[in-house]
Amino acid sequence: MLKTVRKFHAALAPIVLLPLLVTVMTGVSYRLGKSWFGLSRDQVHILMTIHEGEYLGPTLEPIYVLLNGLGLLWMMTTGAMMAWQNLTRSRWWRDRQRSTPKAPEPENTES
Numbered sequence: 001m002l003k004t005v006r007k008f009h010a011a012l013a014p015i016v017l018l019p020l021l022v023t024v025m026t027g028v029s030y031r032l033g034k035s036w037f038g039l040s041r042d043q044v045h046i047l048m049t050i051h052e053g054e055y056l057g058p059t060l061e062p063i064y065v066l067l068n069g070l071g072l073l074w075m076m077t078t079g080a081m082m083a084w085q086n087l088t089r090s091r092w093w094r095d096r097q098r099s100t101p102k103a104p105e106p107e108n109t110e111s
Helices: 002-035 045-052 054-089 091-099
Strands: none
Touching: 002 045, 002 054, 045 054, 054 091
């Protein structure tokens, strides 16, 4: 199953990358522009227009936001699954599992 997840993760990553980068860059630029550089809401409005996908129009904007969010969730979930698999296969993890003391088994009190 994880091989299939890995394939879909790799196939979707190039498609999801650009919209996510645009969203992150415009969101950060908007916030820093207002907070650090004292720009007005009107001066940075173009960044929020791009960030929210308003330029796509009222029909496509919600679809863009939905797909962007689902793409992010997919990449985070599958990335975490692959990272967990790599961690549990690592030598460090195996050594740690062997060195963890096991709880003693209860003694049999029946006689």
